[in-house]
Amino acid sequence: GAVVSQHPSWVICKSGTSVKIECRSLDFQATTMFWYRQFPKQSLMLMATSNEGSKATYEQGVEKDKFLINHASLTLSTLTVTSAHPEDSSFYICSARERGDIAGELFFGEGSRLTVL
Amino acid sequence: SQQGEEDPQALSIQEGENATMNCSYKTSINNLQWYRQNSGRGLVHLILIRSNEREKHSGRLRVTLDTSKKSSSLLITASRAADTASYFCATVAYTGGFKTIFGAGTRLFVKA
Numbered sequence: 001g002a003v004v005s006q007h008p009s010w011v012i013c014k015s016g017t018s019v020k021i022e023c024r025s026l027d028f029q030a031t032t033m034f035w036y037r038q039f040p041k042q043s044l045m046l047m048a049t050s051n052e053g054s055k056a057t058y059e060q061g062v063e064k065d066k067f068l069i070n071h072a073s074l075t076l077s078t079l080t081v082t083s084a085h086p087e088d089s090s091f092y093i094c095s096a097r098e099r100g101d102i103a104g105e106l107f108f109g110e111g112s113r114l115t116v117l
Numbered sequence: 118s119q120q121g122e123e124d125p126q127a128l129s130i131q132e133g134e135n136a137t138m139n140c141s142y143k144t145s146i147n148n149l150q151w152y153r154q155n156s157g158r159g160l161v162h163l164i165l166i167r168s169n170e171r172e173k174h175s176g177r178l179r180v181t182l183d184t185s186k187k188s189s190s191l192l193i194t195a196s197r198a199a200d201t202a203s204y205f206c207a208t209v210a211y212t213g214g215f216k217t218i219f220g221a222g223t224r225l226f227v228k229a
Binding site (some may be wrong): 004032037041042043049059064091093095104108111116 | 147148152158160161162179186209213214215216218219220221224
């Protein structure tokens, strides 16, 4: 099956620093990737849709200047949490659909746990 | 934003018993999917049911969809300890692009 790799798995940073999380589709091309955020014992909240070669589409309430998304190729999307603060601590998960599949199964990365001190 | 509710929020059963989880949603959908998440891990897709389908089977999984009631159920038969995980329903609808929105999830614990 399609594999999505997410890196790093966990990161601890100081308040005010920026953190970049990478999401790669290893054996398929993904024109669209999705970034979710999950708090402990809660559901996944869609943050933004990452579109290859164009600007990301952010969900209501998500600060685009805070969470920078770049989707520079058909296999890589990055999420940068800028000037991170403790309230940004969370589990961030990326997902992707195979190219040409507009509404089907999502393939998920293993998630990145961010802790901001 | 979350699409809807799932119940129960948590379910504890004995190995061998069946587990039923329900999901309700609010808007018209293209399809509904169920995912499984082990603690602290990514999600794994289990099954997809289209809006014009009413029931679907995959191994020990049975999913139903009632679009008139905007609800779905996931049945896991003959549960195993390894089925212990969180289960999420997710609806796919077009809102300027096909987005997948997740329900609140059901935490299933299967006792050996």
